[in-house]
Amino acid sequence: MKVEKFKIIQFIRELIIMIDKYMDNFPKKDIELKNRIRMNSYDILELSYEANVATDIEYKKKLLLKMLAKIKIVDFLLNLSYDKHIITEKKYYKFGNKMDDIVKYTTGWIKQLQS
Numbered sequence: 001m002k003v004e005k006f007k008i009i010q011f012i013r014e015l016i017i018m019i020d021k022y023m024d025n026f027p028k029k030d031i032e033l034k035n036r037i038r039m040n041s042y043d044i045l046e047l048s049y050e051a052n053v054a055t056d057i058e059y060k061k062k063l064l065l066k067m068l069a070k071i072k073i074v075d076f077l078l079n080l081s082y083d084k085h086i087i088t089e090k091k092y093y094k095f096g097n098k099m100d101d102i103v104k105y106t107t108g109w110i111k112q113l114q115s
Contacts, residue, residue, distance in 0.1 A: 008109065
């Protein structure tokens with residue numbers, strides 16, 4: 001796996017890889033849940049790349065806030081997967097730790113823009 005110099009993108013890429021690795025046993029009836037988790041994760045990656053190259057500070061903040069909202073959506077969907085016993089508690093905590101890193105770096109990025 002390629003190592004990114006931009007730490008937040010590295011965390012998002014690791015999250016996507018974890019999702020692909022740990023969610024291969026989703027039941028067919030819940031495949032839409034899996035697809036939404038994956039698509040929102042890719043959206044987070046796309047938003048981070050876009051925020052990284054954006055020059056307008058307000059637009060960048062808007063993208064970062066949208067990233068935080070998408071992370072909350074992924075967290076909700078993973079929690080739902082855990083509640084339905086599709087993923088284990090151990091996997092749920094691994095996802096949570098990775099998302100916590102992403103949230104920390106995103107909020108730090110927002111604070112840095114405000115100063």
